[in-house]
Amino acid sequence: MTDVLDPPSVAERHEHHEEHGPTGILKWLTSTDHKVIGMSYTVTSIVMLVIGGAFAELIRAQLTTPNNNLVSLAQYNELFTMHGSVMIYLFMGPFAFGALANVIVPIQIGAPDMAFPRLNALSYWLYLTGAITMLSGFFVAGGAANFGWVAYAPLSNSVNTPGAGADLWIGGLLLTGFSAIFTGVNITATIFYLRAPGMTMFRMPIFTWNMLITAILILLAFPVLTAGLIMLYCDRHFGTHIFSVAGGGVPVLWQNIFWFWGHPEVYILALPVFGMVTEIIAVFSRKPVFGYKGMIFATITIGALSLGVWAHHMFTTGTVLLPFFSIMSLLIAVPTGIKMFNWIGTMWRGEVWFSTAMLMALGFLFTFLIGGLTGIYLASPPLDFFTHDTYFVVAHFHSVVMALMMGGMGALYYWGPKMTGYLLNEKIGKAQFWLLFIGTQVFTFPMYLLGLKGMPRRIGIYPNHPAWQNLNDWATVGAIMIGLSSVCFLVNIMYSWKKYPAGDNPWDGHTLEWFTTSPPPHHNFYRLPQIRSERPTWDYNHPGHSAAAHGHAGEVLIEKEPVS
């Protein structure tokens, strides 16, 4: 029977569902509940992180000594290609817009579910099958894709890269691409149509705002990638010459298409994490987000600019308009800077609590600061000319993605209790944080220097070069520390399994998800507070401490005690 949601009678209905809904594997296969799907996304993306991380450790193992032959050159090409692909397409992306967003966004705006629950489930299945497709490249003759995660034409055509691995890579990306597009549609529709009464656009939590802009960016960018992949497939199998000079095509066109998706993708990965970090910092400082409106403005500006900077990845092709892309890219630093100072402003005069989630958020701040500053160099064509495709770039984007990983880990510590009902162990969490934080710096700083000393990226062996050796050793030490931190995380999950009940609001949270039970009931709420600011739960719990001067917060209209 279809569920008709009208708030006053939600509770009775849902008691019923929870008793009779399917459990176990059938629940996983058939659920359209955004929380279950979000959980599936979370677990799957963490598995991808472990797989991608294993590739990374192998890469670092190979690069520890010069002229190493732990893996062959052919295997090395597969390793970094699949490391990059798994991390970007299968871990960070789905984690950012599929995992936590799926669980949290509807709850933060007081919605019973995503707007299109079955489409949401389809997104997950496309993601999972896409991941399986891409990874199965390792089991076919010729091995997995080996043209780098960017698949530059003409290296990716059927002459230079024959074999099923490359096609599986394309196929996997088609599936995950559609998965992302559907998620984008779903998030946008949910935010536009399912907000609770009083939840105006400018009362949405920053995380939800960032997810909205992310979703719009997904809708703008991903179709371009999908189209490009179809062209690439046609070039490989149907004899078209879109990207090959021989038939009158233009190889650089692929780069234009790829990066037109690829740069917004950077923000598709980053904006959700910015949102997570914003929430964490505000809650653990016991203050409202400083400059809430400025924060939203910054997010929109980043989204708007991100469509016009793609060719900063192509400065060295000699075929792009350097000044345009340079100034557009530099300008993105401005809203990013605003965010940075707003985060600091949120902590300023606050009551900062060093929980694991907050530590991770602080680790994000510092690491992202480094990644952001080095990004500014790369926006300047002359500086890009001398660092492009060297380890400087690898270090730059690892500063960024490791910062995102810290923010994401923080969000798991922060929202995990809401999703599962149980807290994670804080001691192990802090060990994980310090390993991850220090490891990241030990890993990236030598790589910056390696790049400046001329070590190109994507090389499986390098000669005995006096300036490179120590740096490579340190980078490997950092990589091992990062690996250990991930082990800590897995150990923590096992150790804390159902050990520390969280309660509904363990952190004194601000937003609606902390108003409901942990985990929330089938359609999320038994009751909703009056929404008069972007912090309805805080207003309810701390009357007289609202940031907004007007309005009567804290009035609960639908009184109904939670059913256990």
Place this chain on the structure above:
Amino acid sequence: MSKVFRVEPPALPPQGVSVRTRRWRRVRRLAALPIAALALAGCTIPSFGASPGATTSSKSVFDLWQGFTIGAIIVGGITTVLIVWAVFRYRRKGDNIPKQSQYHVPLELTYTIIPVIIVLGLFAATLVVENKEVANPKTNVTINANAFQWGWKFTYPGQNVVVVGQTTQDPEMVMPVNENVHINLTSSDVIHGFYVHAFNFSRYALPGVLNQFTFRAVNTGTYDGQCTQLCGLYHSLMWFRVKVVTDSQYTTWLKSKANAAAAAAESAATNQQTSSVVPTKPTEGNS
């Protein structure tokens, strides 16, 4: 004094004034440290890990690099100090609820406008160096560089000189010092990256595109170059060298190369074969 105060959130309790002013001064003093350190260092600005460059434009790139880095250290330093300060000064000690201040428009505008100014400054500096680097001055020496899987071919047009090398024998591109050398860069298969570390420069070798640029080396010496864009199996081995020599050495080298080529052409009936080797892909198992 009141100026300083404008930056702080408004409505301070009166007894907090003196303490907070002192604190704020301390912050400013901390922020001034890196600037002072740099001023002390004076003319010897460190290289921050980069190479000072062996061509005229690579020297400007190096200057730009130093400028950016100093800026980054100042901005990054201030931001880090602010983060660390906020974190330790305001760590949670009890269960009180701090003042719920949310907006401070002048402050927010300040940290919007200052970055815009910084960015425009960086952009202006970028333009200056970039224009120098992409300029096409008059040249006497032209070298055609061609990348292929997996090696390089340097042709000296009109001189009957060709240098080819792949994977195990790195080719050497010889060029004269203090002379504008024009490079025509092409690729015969996939995309490669022409990167000379000491010249602080790289450019893609693209199939179907002619990329042109000019080097003016200021020191003689031999510099490493390598392919930086993934080009397939032996990408890691696509090294070359750039040898910058004096003008007379250059002429001598050209002559001897041309003579050798001519001799080879005469001795072998297979004309052209030695000078322009058709590149063959190395077979599996290359060491």
Place this chain on the structure above:
Amino acid sequence: MRNEAKLLLSLGSFFGLMVAVYWFWSHENAGSVMMFCGMLLCFLPGSYYYFWSRRMKPRAEDDPNATQASGAGIVGTFPGTSIWPFTLGMGAFFVVLALVFGIWLLIPGLGLAFWAIIGGTAEGRRGGPH
């Protein structure tokens, strides 16, 4: 509705401005076309929302003074569980595998997909199981 429309329309306008500058400066086709399409993609839903926002009363979620009671009523219909997304996903999986391993895989692929589309549509009409 008004703010949603404004967001999309201003994004679209910004892209319009950007593509104008870019095109007249660079005359580069690919990027200009893609940015132009991005602009259209914002204007399309944006103008739809704008159109309706002028013709309807603000919804409870647009009203800063709304009480929870003013939102009472049917929010929407939400299926509890459904097997069809999984079926459709498997169909898509086989279709993609057909791209790699052979055209015959289209048979299970399209079969599953059609089955799922029919099943899902029927379920939507009937109001599926829980």
